[in-house]
Amino acid sequence: MSHPNRERADRILDAAGELLLRMGYRKVAVDDIARAVGIGKGTVYLHWRNKELLFQALMMRESADLTDEILGSIKAEPATILPHRMISASFLITHQRPLVMAMLRGNADMFGSLGDLALREQQDQLRARFEETMLRHGLIRSDVPNLSYALQTATLGFYLGDTLSAEFEGIPLAEKAAVLAHLIRTAFEPAGEPDALAVAEVAAELSSALEELVSGYRNGIYAHDPTKAPG
Structure with a gap:
């Protein structure tokens, strides 16, 4: 169930993200977040039952926004789906998101018990799907x-x-992304030009998998318990 006051929920998440980057998960209290937004602690609990669920919702929102950016670039140019382009584009987009970077680097101070987010599981499933689809289409x-x-x-x-x-x-950073693209292209992709039809099919298949992931995240973000979101 979504909350009618989504705008307030987003303000809570914005404040939680800033405090998380500044203080780390263990030190941030729901009190701090409420104070930063200018609301009572009880109001925060109307949206999420506890601190952990609030931060899970925050990371879901980060992942959904990041995935939306990747989807946008695939829609604009289907060949973005090729491993070397997809992986280097994700690298650049991720570097614009300090929270996702900290999560990737396993920054224990920042995330505390949030280290084993359910997000990890979905990311792993997505990675397996990506590889399987690429192999099936010879990319x-x-x-x-x-x-x-x-x-x-x-x-x-x-x-x-x-x-x-x-x-x-x-x-x-752009140079690092170019090195990453070169490495993936030369080590993991077949020589020669990729088949245009295969590229189009893979772009369509993986876009729909990513859209599904995003809509699951978006449903979960504003739920009282994001891990038990509808859908």
């Missing part, structure tokens, strides 16, 4: 051993690179 090489592991670790290294060494901090 990714079938001879890469442990494909899922190889793709994930190759990609994650770009998100974690700065945390491992100060040596690469000076490389501009």
Whole structure:
């Protein structure tokens, strides 16, 4: 069930996001969030039963917004779906979202017990679907051993690179995204031009999977318990 006062719910989530980045999950109290919005604590509980559910809703909203951006770029240009383009586009979009970056980097101080969000499970399912669809349409090489592991670790290294060494901090983000695209293109995609029909089919299939994910998130965000959202 959605709450009639969605605008207030969004203000609560905005404040929660800012406080989370500043103080970390453990230190933020519902009191702090209520004060930042200028409402009583009880009003926050009208939207979410407890702090954990509120922050799950916040991360759902972040993921939904991020996925919407990716969907927008696929609609504008279906070839964005190719692994090297999709993965580098996601890399750039994710860097605009400090909360998602912190979640990806497993920032325990910031997230506390939120580390094992239900979101992770859905992301993993989506990743498996992405790989399976790419393989079925010949847009990714079938001879890469442990494909899922190889793709994930190759990609994650770009998100974690700065945390491992100060040596690469000076490389501009766009350049890092280009390096990531090059790596994925040369290591994981078949040589030659991809088949245009396959690209169109994969774009349609994966767009509908992403739209489903977003609508599930959007239903859950404003529910009293986002993990038990309708749909």
